[in-house]
Amino acid sequence: MQGLNSVILMGRVGNDPDLRQTAQGVALCRFRMATNRSRRQGETWVEETDWHDVVLWEEQAERVHRRLGKGDLCTVEGRLATRAWTDGEGKRHTRVEVVGQRVGVVNSQRRPREEAPAGAEADRARAAAALPTEVEVVETQEPEQPF
Secondary structure (H helix, E strand, O other), X not given: OOOOOOEEEEEEEOOOOEEEEOOXXXXXEXXXXXXXXXXXXXXXXXXXXXXXXXXXXXHHHHHHHHHOOOOOEEXXXXXXXXXXXXXXXXXXXXXXXXXXXXXXXXXXXXXXXXXXXXXXXXXXXXXXXXXXXXXXXXXXXXXXXXX
């Protein structure tokens, strides 16, 4: 039986997407994405942030590089992939990445954030206010591994 490897995220872009070309000329775009959640700690709510490494390929990589910047709100649908490598000192590293297959640009307008009260209710209100009336979805197929 096959397993299921599917990820859906909605959060903020943590850095301007980095667009590069592989040795074979395939476009590759990487960025970090922050997702937030609230949890109760005693009588108060605490916000926690998780950071995700996102990888995009080919035309999708180029489009996302043009459309998204640090702080923009987006959705990413894709799968988890583990990458392993050995550095120049012989130390082995691994990294879990989200290989994006669909990216939705929710809000790419940069404007100052309004001051709001802290807590889970304020977080939900900000999230609801940020929901778009239209979402642009960029979708491509992932290429064969070029390296």
